[in-house]
Amino acid sequence: MTHHDLATRLRDAYTSGALPPLRDGLMPTDADGAYAVQAINTAHWQSEGRRIVGRKVGLTARAVQNQLGVDQPDFGVLFADMAIADGGSLLASRVLQPKAEAEVAIMLQNDLPEPDTTPEQVAEAVGSVAAAIEIVDSRIADWKITFADTVADNGSSAFYVLSDTRKPLAGLDLWTCGMALEINGIVASLGAGVACLGHPLNAAAWLASTLARRGEPLKAGDIVLTGALGPMVTINPDDHVKASIGGLGSCSFTFSDDRA
Numbered sequence: 001m002t003h004h005d006l007a008t009r010l011r012d013a014y015t016s017g018a019l020p021p022l023r024d025g026l027m028p029t030d031a032d033g034a035y036a037v038q039a040i041n042t043a044h045w046q047s048e049g050r051r052i053v054g055r056k057v058g059l060t061a062r063a064v065q066n067q068l069g070v071d072q073p074d075f076g077v078l079f080a081d082m083a084i085a086d087g088g089s090l091l092a093s094r095v096l097q098p099k100a101e102a103e104v105a106i107m108l109q110n111d112l113p114e115p116d117t118t119p120e121q122v123a124e125a126v127g128s129v130a131a132a133i134e135i136v137d138s139r140i141a142d143w144k145i146t147f148a149d150t151v152a153d154n155g156s157s158a159f160y161v162l163s164d165t166r167k168p169l170a171g172l173d174l175w176t177c178g179m180a181l182e183i184n185g186i187v188a189s190l191g192a193g194v195a196c197l198g199h200p201l202n203a204a205a206w207l208a209s210t211l212a213r214r215g216e217p218l219k220a221g222d223i224v225l226t227g228a229l230g231p232m233v234t235i236n237p238d239d240h241v242k243a244s245i246g247g248l249g250s251c252s253f254t255f256s257d258d259r260a
Helices: 003-016 031-047 062-068 119-125 147-152 200-213
Strands: 052-058 074-079 088-091 099-108 126-136 159-162 178-183 186-192 223-228 240-245 249-256
Touching: 003 031, 003 147, 031 074, 031 147, 052 200, 074 147, 074 200, 099 178, 099 186, 099 200, 099 240, 119 126, 119 200, 126 223, 126 240, 126 249, 159 249, 200 223
Parallel strands: 052 223, 088 249
Antiparallel strands: 052 074, 099 126, 099 223, 126 159, 178 186, 178 240, 240 249
16 A cells, blocks of 8 residues: 555545554554655645644653554644634534543744754743643544554544633743543543653654654744643543643533434
């Protein structure tokens, strides 16, 4: 299977259903091939009018990296039509096997063009910070993913929610900040900023450096989802999902069942 073949299969899976792992075209740790597939679909979706508004970082937890046999995070593209309003709804018909995770989101006010971006440089570029929920989804059946599968599948991305409240970075403690993710008022996941590659700004610096080396640097105005602060949680129709992060407040959405 060529990279273009794999990209088409992944796009078709959004409507036709989840696929087996992409073993016939990608070895489990083939990062170059997987990002090539992701780039093909990104270009395809842009040609259809979708607008890139930022990036997401994944695999920021060491335990997950070890599970997939890799020593680095990954990234995916955020499109404008992936945003769900704080307090809004996600229709069940728009996802296959969704999970939710709580994250710190940063909004940039300056470009980050350096291939060796430091966390300190990221901090200087941050315009505001928000609590976020990423709704991840996999086009690979039963989430039986390798590193290459999730990268090719746009980082297993789907949708995201940003809190209406935005905070300046100054005065925030994104290292020890606690996180609680609730499903229908019951805590389902706990975590802290340090769980995200040691600090959310570390994850953002890795992303900025990686994209700069690829000739696709982060720009002022970009949204960055820096990675999960705790375990992701499976969501079911009619669930109400709320993420609270110390110093940032909370955001929420309802997973609405619109299927017959």
